Amino acid sequence: MPSVTITDPDGVSQVFTAEDGEAVMQVAVRNKVEGLYAECGGSQTCGTCKVTVDPDWFDRLPPPGENEVSLIDGCPPNTRLSCQIRMSAATDGIVVRVADSQY
Numbered sequence: 001m002p003s004v005t006i007t008d009p010d011g012v013s014q015v016f017t018a019e020d021g022e023a024v025m026q027v028a029v030r031n032k033v034e035g036l037y038a039e040c041g042g043s044q045t046c047g048t049c050k051v052t053v054d055p056d057w058f059d060r061l062p063p064p065g066e067n068e069v070s071l072i073d074g075c076p077p078n079t080r081l082s083c084q085i086r087m088s089a090a091t092d093g094i095v096v097r098v099a100d101s102q103y
Helices: 024-030 066-072
Strands: 003-007 013-017 050-053 079-081 094-098
Touching (some): 066 079
Antiparallel strands (some): 003 013, 050 079
16 A cells, blocks of 8 residues: 655644555545645645645656646645545655645
């Protein structure tokens, strides 16, 4: 099972395991990570699951799609929607931080 390290806005980091194909957002919601709201449940309409991706991991991810780009416009360059990061062997060990502001 792949793992993800998620740091909440208070700086508390936790490592979680995930199923293959599961979104980082789902992992965070299931484990009640503070600061990540995921109001739309992963349909890319709210932008309330923003994370900053550790620089060592950012370039390993596929580029964001048009909907995601519109929701992260104006955010730091390594921001992604956690609903669009799928866990797999390729993302095993990824490190993300919940964005300070989801709105």
